Amino acid sequence: MITDKYLYYKCTNNNLPGKIIVPFLVQVETKNWEPLKKIPDLKIFSKMGKILACTGSLDSIRSLEQDPRVIKIEASK
Known part of the structure; x- marks a missing residue:
């Protein structure tokens, strides 16, 4: 499993209040993937x-x- 480190930076290094929502791409094993939870x-x-x-x-x-x-x-850039 590989996570783009830029996503952590984008989500944590800012002075904005509340949760930061960022765009990203996810590669999964199968075309019919659904979250487990x-x-x-x-x-x-x-x-x-x-x-x-x-x-x-x-x-x-x-x-x-x-x-x-x-x-x-x-990260979706």
Whole structure:
């Protein structure tokens, strides 16, 4: 499992109040992937095969990292 370190920076290095929601891409093992449990703040906007275009918070990213079927999480730049 690989997580883009830029996502951690984007979610934590700012002076804004409240949760920071960032766009990112998720690569999963199968085309029919669904979360094992509810993932906080995660919104999936589109799926193209095994790639998901999402937004979410640091909590979302940490939850996705716990799913063994998630291969990669990358900042959407």
